[in-house]
Amino acid sequence: MKQFLVITSNAPYGTSQAREATDLALATALFEQKVSLLFQGDGVFQLLPDQNPAAIEQKNLSAMQQALPLYDVEDLFYCAESLQERGIESRTLALPAKALTRSEIASLIRQQDHVFHV
Amino acid sequence: MKYTLIIQSAPIDHQSSYTALRFARALLEGGHSIERLFFYGAGVHNSTSHSVAPQDELNLPDQWQQFVTEHSLDAVVCIAAAVRRGVINASESGRYGKSGNNLADGFDLSGLGQLVASAVESDRVVTFGAGV
Numbered sequence: 001m002k003q004f005l006v007i008t009s010n011a012p013y014g015t016s017q018a019r020e021a022t023d024l025a026l027a028t029a030l031f032e033q034k035v036s037l038l039f040q041g042d043g044v045f046q047l048l049p050d051q052n053p054a055a056i057e058q059k060n061l062s063a064m065q066q067a068l069p070l071y072d073v074e075d076l077f078y079c080a081e082s083l084q085e086r087g088i089e090s091r092t093l094a095l096p097a098k099a100l101t102r103s104e105i106a107s108l109i110r111q112q113d114h115v116f117h118v
Numbered sequence: 119m120k121y122t123l124i125i126q127s128a129p130i131d132h133q134s135s136y137t138a139l140r141f142a143r144a145l146l147e148g149g150h151s152i153e154r155l156f157f158y159g160a161g162v163h164n165s166t167s168h169s170v171a172p173q174d175e176l177n178l179p180d181q182w183q184q185f186v187t188e189h190s191l192d193a194v195v196c197i198a199a200a201v202r203r204g205v206i207n208a209s210e211s212g213r214y215g216k217s218g219n220n221l222a223d224g225f226d227l228s229g230l231g232q233l234v235a236s237a238v239e240s241d242r243v244v245t246f247g248a249g250v
Binding site for chain 2: 017024
């Protein structure tokens, strides 16, 4: 068993990357590997609560991401600076993700066998 | 060392899939091995057999196809990403009642598990075209 980190840096809608990162994290867990997921840059927009993508005829990514802890995606992390830069309140996030500073992210990456950056 | 490469951007739109091909060639020249090439997201467009380039321009999907065939590489295209984008082989074409197919020879359509399995076997995983 190896330790994987999936990094997602895109907003939930507008490109397919956020969904593809979520799919990859779930697939990695499904294949019985240790995997965590890091939201950074615009990826922190995925943590906003009350998303309503039906208005743009898209599936709700946030609803799908609620399954991440159930599928043993071990830890969810977000970049605290990215959140702050975008004016998002950490009290109201849609997922139980933990804040990391940029230097903590560097050490998280060093602990991995492999990183998937989608 | 054994490498897995993930190619996530389309040819033409971004340089990164050409960078990935050049990196892949350099790996083999340097005596490394490629466990698997995995085409994900818009990167699936690199596996089409139907790309046409002007004579004085590079045809990147053809270059990938030649590289994969010449070295008998394992080249997997994410099936979910591919069928959504209209990159299909004969069996998917039949399954969905389409009139043609365009997955180049040497590429296989399969799932994300093939990426995870390859990464488990590899010393290094290198991603091209992330977050674009």
